[in-house]
Amino acid sequence: MADVAERVGVSAMTVSRAFKTPDRVADSLRERIQAAARDLGYLPNRAASQLASARSMTIAVLIPSLTNTVFIDTVAGIHQVMHPEGYQILIGVTGYSGDGEERLLETYLEYNPDGLLLTGLGHSAATWTRLRGLAIPTVHMMELSDRPDIYAVGLSQIEGGQAMTRRLIERGYRRIGFVAAQLDERTIRRGEGYRRAMQEAGLYDANLELLSPEPSSIGFGAELLDRMLAQAPDCDALFFCNDDLAQGAIYRCRRLGIAVPDRLAIAGFNDLAASAWTVPALTTVATPRFAIGREAASMLLSLLRGKRPERTCLDLGFTVMERETTGTRT
Amino acid sequence: MADVAERVGVSAMTVSRAFKTPDRVADSLRERIQAAARDLGYLPNRAASQLASARSMTIAVLIPSLTNTVFIDTVAGIHQVMHPEGYQILIGVTGYSGDGEERLLETYLEYNPDGLLLTGLGHSAATWTRLRGLAIPTVHMMELSDRPDIYAVGLSQIEGGQAMTRRLIERGYRRIGFVAAQLDERTIRRGEGYRRAMQEAGLYDANLELLSPEPSSIGFGAELLDRMLAQAPDCDALFFCNDDLAQGAIYRCRRLGIAVPDRLAIAGFNDLAASAWTVPALTTVATPRFAIGREAASMLLSLLRGKRPERTCLDLGFTVMERETTGTRT
DNA sequence: TCTGGTCATGTTAGCGCTAATATGATTATA
């Protein structure tokens, strides 16, 4: 920077201003500075800028997994909003673990992020304590909170699970199973919604639930279908906690010659890209992941600018997509 | 840091050493320093560390898209190697554009990354020039290079396309179409491989190629299938440039009542997670994306440590996975 | 003509850390 300043014959401060607050430098001078910077191949040093200004122009995003498209879609939404504003995203991967999140948060705080985007609300006690002591704006994604001191953008996972289950009940299904893997916070809540809907209809039966802590995948969905059919051979519909599992189940039914939805209806959660295209097309709960990322980023941006957002909690809802893997039970 | 030093009664330098080079501080003292740091909630400031040491412990990774799982898998591999070594990854999204990459590279250089991981070799002239002038170790991912001054980890996209096409020819297919979207560097090369194989068998016909610049998706694969059938109704096999398109084609065939592979064989590229599970299961070229990320990161790590890797170019190959969407033409 | 305001630019100091070097204490060797 000093070189550029010398070349143009101004002080370093003026060069700094020419980059950060161009309107506070005379037009002609600014152009000369920019030309000199280009000639010399000068690029500002972010670390120095950060150190001097106490702003990092960086936000830390903590997600459970890099390979689950649900979170990548969210990150893409965040990126879309933050990148044009000059903010850099640091992605931390917690591996669905509270301890992992705790350690990562510590690591990422060393980068002095200006803001924090966290997944879910099920943080460890230590994480919550640390967050409370932090002066960094934080927005929680994917779920809803009624606490006025917490910023959240998401949807009610419980109501999502409940809505899908109710819809299946309306369609005449009675022995509706719930099949879940991974068992993170959101999965548990979808199960809770399922349970409420079944109980309010007087249909609840613990034997219709199959929960596994193993990671979700299409292949594992196929396996869980087998297990569920063994556990509750009389089930007439299966609600999978996510679309990966449900897609695996569809393929497995096809192999086994199980008619979907006539013999067995299948429903998923998330509405992944492939779900509208499988044969039969998957009935699922569409979640606005990309919008969650966008809106969470926008909310964080407001906070970074010192504005209070209108709402502390933004509910982006969900949509039950009835496709071909469910029908009407007569 | 000064607070911690004062509390323990040592100099700031000793606190710094206790964190960065723990073995150069006496055991008991180190423990007291760590205890004091914990008490005071001290976390090192990376920006200051970076400024003072001229090392950012950061590497910039430029990928074309965040939503294409191919690149995310690669990033996951990079992350797996780099995270335990204390390196932070900065992800830049070029949007499949050379200009985008050029601008991003400039932006990311402001962070003074210790290393660079770029996708492909088809960078703009300006990017190549800039890279040459840079003292930052750089590894190119996904493709191969025979230039001794370039580090690359990947596979031969041309040979991948050629191998699959040859296999189809061996299986008796004669009117093999090539269907591509997105038309990035890798797609073009796969097409080149297809063309070589068709030409060497004397089967090449320009009318069997369908290239579209639009982004790939399952839905677009379905549409391209329709277009291809209109363009070359006599085709007996279709080689899609990636699995998204191929999966869309499988579903579309199912809807149209086209027997796969009897009336029409289908092949893809990449071997995405779902491809082994579709019905019929997709014949495709499996690419070691995760390993590419891991190995590229390892190679970069060697370079960062001042070691010359044994090879400048690491070929991780590919595997033709013959599944159910192709058979034998009699 | 003077006063006060506005604007463009300059000066000073310091952000939090670490490289390089200095210092002093301890240990090994002759």
Added chain:
DNA sequence: TATAATCATATTAGCGCTAACATGACCAGA
């Protein structure tokens, strides 16, 4: 016991930038 080598810790200076304030030029209005 003297000397050198080794180790643990301290001191100094500076990484590249920007906040805060200072300066001086210019202009409007009385």
